[in-house]
Amino acid sequence: MAANAIDQTRRMLSLVTYLRERPGAHVADVARAFGITEDELISDLDVLPMCGTSFRGGDLLDIDTDGERIWWRNPDASGESTAEPLRLAADEATALLVAARAVATLPGLRESDRDALLRATAKLEAAAGEAAGASSRLSVTFEAEGGVFADVDRAISERRRLWLRYYSPARDELTERTVDPIRLFTVGHTYLEGWCHLSEARRTFRLDRVAEIRLLDERAEPPAIEPRDLSEGLVQPAAEDPEVVVEVGPGGRWVAEYYPHDSAEELAEGGLRITLRSPDPASLRRLALRLGREGRIVAPVELADAARQAAREALAGYGEQV
Amino acid sequence: MAIAKAERLMNLALCLLGTRRPLSKRELRGSIEAYLEAGNDESFNRMFERDKDDLRELGLVIETVENLDGETGYLARRDSNRLPPVSLDAEEAAALGLAAKVWQQARLAGAASGALQKLRAGGMPEAGDPYEGQHSAIEPRIPVHEAAFEPLMLACRDRRPVVFDYRKSTAARPEARQVEPWALECWRGHWYLAGFDRDRGAERVFRLSRITGKVRSRAAKYTAEVPDVVTVRETVASWAGEGADRSALIRLRAGAGYPLRAKATAVRECGDGWDELEIPYGHGLDAWLVEFGPDVVVLEPAGLRADVVDRLRAVAKG
Numbered sequence: 001m002a003a004n005a006i007d008q009t010r011r012m013l014s015l016v017t018y019l020r021e022r023p024g025a026h027v028a029d030v031a032r033a034f035g036i037t038e039d040e041l042i043s044d045l046d047v048l049p050m051c052g053t054s055f056r057g058g059d060l061l062d063i064d065t066d067g068e069r070i071w072w073r074n075p076d077a078s079g080e081s082t083a084e085p086l087r088l089a090a091d092e093a094t095a096l097l098v099a100a101r102a103v104a105t106l107p108g109l110r111e112s113d114r115d116a117l118l119r120a121t122a123k124l125e126a127a128a129g130e131a132a133g134a135s136s137r138l139s140v141t142f143e144a145e146g147g148v149f150a151d152v153d154r155a156i157s158e159r160r161r162l163w164l165r166y167y168s169p170a171r172d173e174l175t176e177r178t179v180d181p182i183r184l185f186t187v188g189h190t191y192l193e194g195w196c197h198l199s200e201a202r203r204t205f206r207l208d209r210v211a212e213i214r215l216l217d218e219r220a221e222p223p224a225i226e227p228r229d230l231s232e233g234l235v236q237p238a239a240e241d242p243e244v245v246v247e248v249g250p251g252g253r254w255v256a257e258y259y260p261h262d263s264a265e266e267l268a269e270g271g272l273r274i275t276l277r278s279p280d281p282a283s284l285r286r287l288a289l290r291l292g293r294e295g296r297i298v299a300p301v302e303l304a305d306a307a308r309q310a311a312r313e314a315l316a317g318y319g320e321q322v
Numbered sequence: 323m324a325i326a327k328a329e330r331l332m333n334l335a336l337c338l339l340g341t342r343r344p345l346s347k348r349e350l351r352g353s354i355e356a357y358l359e360a361g362n363d364e365s366f367n368r369m370f371e372r373d374k375d376d377l378r379e380l381g382l383v384i385e386t387v388e389n390l391d392g393e394t395g396y397l398a399r400r401d402s403n404r405l406p407p408v409s410l411d412a413e414e415a416a417a418l419g420l421a422a423k424v425w426q427q428a429r430l431a432g433a434a435s436g437a438l439q440k441l442r443a444g445g446m447p448e449a450g451d452p453y454e455g456q457h458s459a460i461e462p463r464i465p466v467h468e469a470a471f472e473p474l475m476l477a478c479r480d481r482r483p484v485v486f487d488y489r490k491s492t493a494a495r496p497e498a499r500q501v502e503p504w505a506l507e508c509w510r511g512h513w514y515l516a517g518f519d520r521d522r523g524a525e526r527v528f529r530l531s532r533i534t535g536k537v538r539s540r541a542a543k544y545t546a547e548v549p550d551v552v553t554v555r556e557t558v559a560s561w562a563g564e565g566a567d568r569s570a571l572i573r574l575r576a577g578a579g580y581p582l583r584a585k586a587t588a589v590r591e592c593g594d595g596w597d598e599l600e601i602p603y604g605h606g607l608d609a610w611l612v613e614f615g616p617d618v619v620v621l622e623p624a625g626l627r628a629d630v631v632d633r634l635r636a637v638a639k640g
Contacts, residue, residue, distance in 0.1 A: 005327035007432040010380050012332050014439040033442050035422075035435055050325075051332040053340040054353040081340035084404040085443035089381025090479060092437035095430040099421035103462050110458045113417060120414035120421075127408040131381065137478040140464050140508040141555060149460075156459040167580045172614065174580050185461040188511020211580060230463050231426050251492045257512075257531050270494025286613040293636035304640065310615035311637035317573075317619040318631050 011036070012044050012051075016061065016082040020075045027068055045070065052077065093128035094135040097121060102140035106186065108149025144190035145207040151215060152192050152207070156181045161220045162194070165212035166205055170283030174211055179203070180220035187230060195222035204234065235260050237277035244281050244303065246274045246288075248295030255287070255295065273298075285310060330356040334373050335382060339403065344387040344395025380436070405444050412447045416457065427466035429475075468513050468530035471506070473537040478503045481548075482539040483520070489532050496534045501526070502544040507554035516552040525549075527557040566604030571622040574599050578617040608633060 011034065018033070019025060031041045045065050052060035062073040075082075088096075103109070104117040125132045155162050162179045179194040182202075189206050196203040202225060237260065248255055250270035261276040278284055281303045288297045288307030297304040333354045337345060351357040351366060360366040374384055374396070383402045387395045410418070418441070422434040442448075470486065477484045484503055487496040500520040507514050512529060519526040573596045574582055583589060588600040598621075601607075608629035611618050620627040 005331065006376055006380065007436065008328040009331040009335065009376075010432075010436040011439055012328065013335060013380075014436070014443040017443040018439075033448055034439050047326065047329050047332065050329050050355075051336055053337050080400065081336050084400070085440045086403055087381055087383075087405045088437055088440060089379060089433070091379070091429065091433040092381060092440070094479075095425060095434035096418060096421055096437045099424040099434060099462075099464065100418060102464065103417075103421055103424065103460075106460065106462065108458075109460065112413070112456075113420075113458045116413040116417040117421065120410060120417045123408055123410060123414065124418070127406050129406075134479040137505045138475065138507075139505070139554075141510075142462060143510060153458050153460065169581075172578055172580075172617070183461060184459050185463060187463045187465050188508070190460075209581075211584070230461075233465075233467070250494045253489070254491060270489075285615070288640075289612045289615055289634075289637055290609050291637075292609070292612065292633035296640045307637055308640055311634045311640075313616035314612075314618070315631065315634050315638060317616060318627070318634075320631065320635075 008044065008047075012048060013082075013086055015041075015044055016048065016063075016072075017085050019063065019070060019072050020082060023071065025070050027065060027070060030070065042067070053081070088124075088128045088131050090131045090134040093124070093131040094138060097124060097128070097132060097135040098138045098140060100124070102142055106142050106149070106190070107144045107146030108153065108190075110153070142186045142190065143188065143208070144186065145210065148207045148210045148213050149184070149190060151213045152181055152184050155215050155220065156184060158215075159220050161216040161218040162192075163214040163216055164205065164210055167209040167211055169209070169286065170280060172286075177203075178216065179205070180222040182222050182225075183227060185230060187234065191234070193228065195225075202228075204228070233260055238279065239277075241277040241279045242281050242300065244276050244278055244284055244300065245298040246276070246291075246295055247298050248272050248274065248291065249293075252291050252294035255291070259287075282306060325356040325359065330354065330369075331373055331376055335377055335380075335398070338377075338382070338384060338396055338398040339400065341397050344385070344389065344397045346389075346393050346395050348393075350396070405440055408441060408444060408446070410441065410446050415441075415446050415448065418446075420457075420460075420462070424462045424464045425466070426463055427471065429472055430466075464508060465511050466508075466513065468533070470515075470530045470533040470537050471513055473539060474503055474506060474515055474530070477537070477539040478505060478515075480539075481543045482541070483544050484537050484539045486537045487534045488528055489534055491529075491532065499526075499528070501528070502546060504548045505552045505554065506530075507552075509555050509558055514554050514558055516554045516557075518546065527554055529558075560605070566602030566607075568603040568623070569600050570603040570607065570620065570626050572599050572601060572611065573597070573619040573621060574614075575617040579614050582611075582614070582618070612637075 027038055027041060031038045045063060048061050048063045059077040064071050100117050100121045104114050162181055164177050164179055165174050166177055167174050177196050177198040179196050181192055181194040183193050185191055189208065192205045192207065194203060246255060248271055253272055256264045256272055256274055259276050261274050263275045265273040267273055281300055284303060285306050289310060297307060337350055337353055347370060357366055360369050378384060382398050384396055384398050389395055418438060422438045425431040425434055483500065485498060485500050488499045489496040502518040503515055504517045512531065515528045515530060576595050576597055582599060582601055586599040586601050590598045592598055603626060608626060611620060611630055612633045620630050
């Protein structure tokens with residue numbers, strides 16, 4: 001794939017400059033320094049001996065590895081072309097600067113980390129020069145509850161158990177839980193992933209739904225489990241979860257943007273028929289109520305009935321009979 | 323087997339960086355094996371042009387110089403291609419290491435690692451162990467699920483006008499929009515574009531997930547000024563009803579509706595199993611209150627009360 005060839009070229013150009021200064025470098029160290037696997041590094045080392053300023057003049061890079069250490073036998077063959085690292089490209093400066101600025105604004109981040117980010121950002125802007133300009137075209141804001149963030153952060157580094165009063169929108173209720181924190185991550189909002197003793201399972205808690213938090217003196221001992229893969233999105237319904245079908249008009253199309261779904265079929269006049277799965281369809285009563293005239297639950301029938309019933313009860317509060 | 327593209331690009335880069343005088347296409351073709359194998363002139367020319375563009379994307383400044391015989395030569399001068407010295411301490415290096423991991427978008431993730439590798443080649447110190455306890459235990463991630471992101475990012479960078487089909491939140495059908503793109507902003511995990519809408523002659527904000535079909539960018543750059551400050555977030559926040567300017571009075575069942583309580587400016591216990599709350603009233607409050615079903619009764623203002631009743635009737639009839 002083309003994008004991979006570009007990334008690999010970029011990496012190999014930095015790699016030769018790096019190796020030049022470090023004869024006999026260890027494969028493991030170099031891979032770590034470059035943030036790649038040893039296999040990726042070895043595949044770069046397979047390509048490099050085919051590269052040089054001319055395949056005819058015999059000035060190809062004589063870079064060799066025994067799988068443990070790396071030797072470059074003719075670092076002067078390519079002249080000075082590899083002596084210095086290359087300037088940052090616009091996309092490179094943008095990727096790093098936008099990310100660093102976004103992280104630096106996270107409420108609750110430790111001040112020492114924030115300072116380091118801001119110092120690094122300033123140095124990077126200076127080094128990138130013109131290439132830094134394009135970074136003003138992108139910006140990212142992370143949301144976090146600073147106070148809760150700081151407590152979770154401390155609990156993770158001190159390996160302490162947490163007590164939470166946590167709001168569940170699905171049930172509109174607050175529950176008290178003790179949680180052994182595993183990690184803190186931000187994807188738009190900030191979340192705590194931890195082992196929940198109430199549900200005896202791994203749970204993800206959004207920080208702005210934490211009503212109260214306390215650090216306990218007990219030691220956190222979460223079971224050793226693989227961290228969740230965040231690239232697939234936070235909500236990953238299981239195949240065995242019951243199906244829910246919602247039909248919406250144009251004003252309810254946002255449902256397809258906010259709810260991961262199996263299918264969204266276009267209907268006449270800009271409507272959508274959305275099929276999604278939920279481990280607990282009753283929790284979607286909120287959605288049914290919110291949609292009003294913009295949509296309705298087609299299945300399951302129990303959910304549609306529950307929404308109708310809730311609306312009738314609510315109307316009774318206004319003295320209305322339906 | 324064809325020679326891998328990365329090998330070809332690497333050879334071209336080394337030739338252009340290593341030379342002190344401009345090299346003609348003919349010379350480059352003679353030095354790089356993949357070009358010799360490229361077949362006819364036309365396919366070589368196409369390959370060469372694409373490779374030059376790719377190297378420029380990587381940040382290489384390639385100069386084009388004409389020699390006395392009118393032949394075009396190419397070189398990448400060292401002084402215009404070298405990274406100026408950057409002295410980063412271990413803390414700053416660790417901070418950038420964290421920042422480089424946040425992108426969940428292939429192009430920017432690759433670019434961020436590439437930047438870090440250049441800095442590493444320039445002597446940036448390595449962070450030691452994950453130094454327990456000294457750093458915030460946060461893993462920030464920037465999600466990019468929208469297909470329109472990459473073409474729009476490039477169009478913003480290169481100031482190219484774009485055309486795309488956009489379906490407004492309540493519109494039945496998408497409509498073609500012509501936009502001079504200014505900036506992209508991610509808020510609460512969703513991406514938005516701010517720019518100048520040519521047909522409407524005014525600034526507009528677009529949500530990327532509502533762009534349908536392909537984003538096409540025009541070759542000719544736009545020349546109009548891009549404002550220094552683009553207020554994407556304020557615009558989106560007002561869509562989301564964050565700009566509350568009034569206040570509403572509601573009855574809420576005791577124990578229910580924690581988020582309403584968290585936003586309330588005043589709470590009074592009624593003693594009959596209900597509480598009275600004053601809450602900020604902005605766009606979208608009616609839809610939110612309806613979610614709480616029979617646990618909420620709106621008292622004031624009358625307009626909000628009527629909107630909520632209207633919504634409830636629609637559901638009750640459903």
